[in-house]
Amino acid sequence: MRFTPIAALLLASFAFQSLAAEQRRYTILVDNGVKAGEQIVDIADNGELKVRFIFKDNGRGPELNESIKLNADGTIASYSGQGKSTFGSVINEKFNRDGNNASWSAGEQKGQTKVSGAVMYLPVDGSPELSSIAINAIKKSGTNSIALLPSGTLSQQTVSDLIVEKGGEKQQVQLLVQTGVGLVPNFVWATSGENPRLFASIAPGYLTLIEEGWQENAVKMAEMQQQAETKLLTEMASNIPKELPGLTVLRNVRIFDSKTTKVGSASDVYLLRGKITSIVPTGTLNTPVQNDIDGKGRMVVPGLFDMHGHISRWEGPLHLAAGVTTLRDMGNDNATIQAIIDETQHQQLLAPTVVPTGFLEGESPFSARNGFVVKDLAGAKSAIDWYAAHGYPQLKIYNSFPKEILKDTVTYAHSRGLRVSGHVPAFLKAEDVIAAGFDEIQHINQMLLNFLVKPDTDTRTLERFYLPAQQVAGLDLQSKKVQDYIKLMKDKGIVVDPTLATFDFLKKVDGEVGDPWKAIVHHLPPDLQRRYATAELDIPDAATAKLYAKSYAKMVEFVGMMYKAGIPVVAGTDELAGFTLQGELELLVKAGLTPAQALQVATLNGARYSKVEASKGSIEVGKDADLLLVDGDPTKNISDIRQLAMVITQNQAIYPMDIYQSMGIKPFVTAKPVIKQSAAAPGKGAGGAKHGHRH
16 A cells, blocks of 8 residues: 555654753554554754654655754744655755745755744654644644644644553643644644643554553553544534435436446436436436436446555545545455444445455565464465455455465465455566466556566565566567466456556656646645655656656556456556546556546446446446536546536435535535425424434
């Protein structure tokens, strides 16, 4: 997985001095206690901070060294950050405030402005210590917010307090919720008193950063944080969707048939209890309805499938706003994903329907600690039994999985009714996992590493990204070995999940936004606009940039070759929720698919290879009413898929505009289709009060 909310927080690290007057140490833990990094903060007598931050998970992660001087009001007077980002790009960021003059540089991004009063600089790639500085600066301001540079405002509220213990020592900490940075509220734990600082940052089910020695309190803190998050999430799930009680008609719409890729004439679609009950030519069925929606000739497309997500509780609204009504989760903390499914079904969480994939990894220093991490076949079978019992239709095998038990594991998974997909484990080729019985392969780099790896190439490291960037440019896609490989995949019925959009980062140079996000980046909050204009790989010069761009172009071309050869393709992302799928469809068209074929991939193929084709993937009587009301015609211009006026799913109507505005995003469509509800709608009494409303 590439993008998670915690990754935005944990982008940094750096060298510390041994003669500090005070030192604070934080440890970073994943998977219930496995150490994955640390942050060390040295504070000199003059108050200058030296920070070293390092975080490594799944064979990658940032390293950052920072020097920070503070003003009397607690804001940053000067900042210097150097290091490497998660995927190896160079971090070199500076900020300086001299009186009312502020200037900054972060790679190719530079700026200056006049300022007055308390203003907090927000680095593109900063360590979690920046949270400490912001928390204290807000406290000193006597308010609950502070202005940010280059733009924006960080607001902060106290949610609850807790007494934590370490041996016989006790202290009070407070849970804070911050807004104004990123797309969702950020929960952090801080110390109390006149000079509060960061105490812990927790991503429940994944990661804990906490002051060293206080780790035993993390479980209780995570529980309290989840309760606070649940309250906000439940309010969103209650306030944004519009319930569709009784019979609903969607009038005067043109239906995209995902089976034929054709668009029909004007039709009326009737819905009841979340199912499609009738499809007739417009105006031919005269029956009373409780909810009447005039489509005004718009196109209706089946709800989209994102076939490669790692969903968090906060990402659901972004997916829905982009038309993703079903998400195949490709590896998550098992307890977390089960809770998300339960909360969504009980309308306590605004999220797409989730189809879970069981994550299976082998034990190593590079292990990604989602799902089950196993050492032998008995452990693998036990994990598969758990997934089968919990209704998982698919298994995902990861980088460190033991190659000695791979074939037997795949055979056992098939015997339990699970499809098998995944990365290509280290020291194997894609041809090896095909021979072992894989049904599907994730990621375009994993497919093309087949021609690049040597027996000792460890693809658990960043080599799995740099090798394709450096060498695919020189790969002859018409050569016999490549054509034989395509034939092998076709003959074995392999499905491919290329996630082309996420691999745009292989060619992205500093100062430029990647192609899949150019159309949406100016709709995002300012801090994300800056982040999406930074390089992720180390691209030191123009020649390297040209080479990597050529390699990426061949990756896109290769996906088109596979599709034309009859190899099933699915549309997945593994990046920014919602928006990335739209960029993925554009890349499929660039690869040679027609816009209508790209829509078919994101609808019918999604349902078929999630094993839910009986209920989803096409607009037919008896199937789930997962419907997108689209302005424009995405069968002619695939980019029109961003022009969503309404999303219908789970017996609710959702205006993407409402979600985007609640998250600080500029909407793409502002005209809302009107839902006319009859006075006799079920659930309303004589006084018109709605019964059974969620609270």
